[in-house]
Amino acid sequence: MKRLAEYIVRGRWQAVQVVALSGAATYLLPPVTTLLVYLAAAALALVTLHIGVMAGLQVLLLATTAMLLLFELTGQHMVAMQLLLLILVLWVPAWMTAAVLQQTRNLGHALKAMALFGCCALLTIYGYFGDPVAWWIERLQQVVSLLEQNGVTAERFSDAVLLQEIAALMTGMLVSSLLVGVVGSLLLARWWQSALVRPGAFREEFCELRLGTAYGLLTLGMMLFAQLTSGKGAGLATQLAMVMLVPYLLAGLAVIHSLVKQTGRGNVWIILVYVLLTLLPQAALLLAGGGLMDTWIDFRRRLARRGSNRNKDM
Numbered sequence: 001m002k003r004l005a006e007y008i009v010r011g012r013w014q015a016v017q018v019v020a021l022s023g024a025a026t027y028l029l030p031p032v033t034t035l036l037v038y039l040a041a042a043a044l045a046l047v048t049l050h051i052g053v054m055a056g057l058q059v060l061l062l063a064t065t066a067m068l069l070l071f072e073l074t075g076q077h078m079v080a081m082q083l084l085l086l087i088l089v090l091w092v093p094a095w096m097t098a099a100v101l102q103q104t105r106n107l108g109h110a111l112k113a114m115a116l117f118g119c120c121a122l123l124t125i126y127g128y129f130g131d132p133v134a135w136w137i138e139r140l141q142q143v144v145s146l147l148e149q150n151g152v153t154a155e156r157f158s159d160a161v162l163l164q165e166i167a168a169l170m171t172g173m174l175v176s177s178l179l180v181g182v183v184g185s186l187l188l189a190r191w192w193q194s195a196l197v198r199p200g201a202f203r204e205e206f207c208e209l210r211l212g213t214a215y216g217l218l219t220l221g222m223m224l225f226a227q228l229t230s231g232k233g234a235g236l237a238t239q240l241a242m243v244m245l246v247p248y249l250l251a252g253l254a255v256i257h258s259l260v261k262q263t264g265r266g267n268v269w270i271i272l273v274y275v276l277l278t279l280l281p282q283a284a285l286l287l288a289g290g291g292l293m294d295t296w297i298d299f300r301r302r303l304a305r306r307g308s309n310r311n312k313d314m
Helices: 002-008 012-025 036-050 053-073 077-104 107-129 133-149 160-197 201-207 213-228 232-263 268-279 281-297 299-313
Strands: none
Touching: 002 012, 002 036, 002 160, 012 036, 012 053, 012 077, 036 053, 036 077, 036 160, 053 077, 077 107, 077 160, 107 160, 107 232, 133 160, 160 201, 160 232, 201 232, 213 232, 213 281, 232 268, 232 281, 232 299, 268 281, 281 299
16 A cells, blocks of 8 residues: 555656546446545545645546546446546545645644535535435435335335435435545545655544534534424534534544553454444444544543553552
8 A cells, every 4th residue: 555655646647547547447346446436535635645735636637637538538428427426525525625634734624624515515405406305205215116126125114204304314414424435535645644754643643633622512502403493404404413523433433542552452442343333323423422522521631641640659
């Protein structure tokens, strides 16, 4: 992976080559090659972090032009449109988030900027297209029908009230999942940069991640507003709160990594956390809640203080 990072930062055209080829190969053998689009976003973010914001923008524009021309000239217009959508929802926010990190040198600021981008995207969808609940209900009904045609029991999801509740949150869940992809690409890029410049720096930076009291209060306020209101406003507020909680998923992971490091426990605990996140979607919400609580409790400082007091007593 380090050799790939060295090749990416060697020059503009090397970076364009990696980004364009990874993006174009995304549709070769789905879903096996789907992750390549995140690799391309990470390469773009690495250029932005290591060389500069404008260099990252140039790579973004050149790689996008090359891929769109390739698919258009080969008659794959629909693939070109799908790729353009992926670029808008993944590569552009990855570049923007990396630009914030490159300018501020603060991972927390970059994650908050990413959440702001997600909230603006969500509000734009509602402002431009209106409430998408009806559209989501139609899509979900199609999925249920497809499952039933293939012999899969889906009676539970045939309930109209349940479909309405799920559809009311689908846009927020989609935006949140896209932001998780942006975060993954950004963290990979930052790890690459750390490996090139100062190995181990990324781990220290990640373990110290905090998002600040102001953002915590804003997130908590949005969650309370969603609970105290009703109707469409409550649904939108709930989805905005979901988007704003995405950075706290990283904050929660940072707390876990830091606590394991401070206590000297093995990496098996960290592996267990990631396994739970993969198997239980509810674990992500619990972890984000823990990251939000850390804003005021500061688990890492409390554990460090307890350890220092114990050493003094000895």
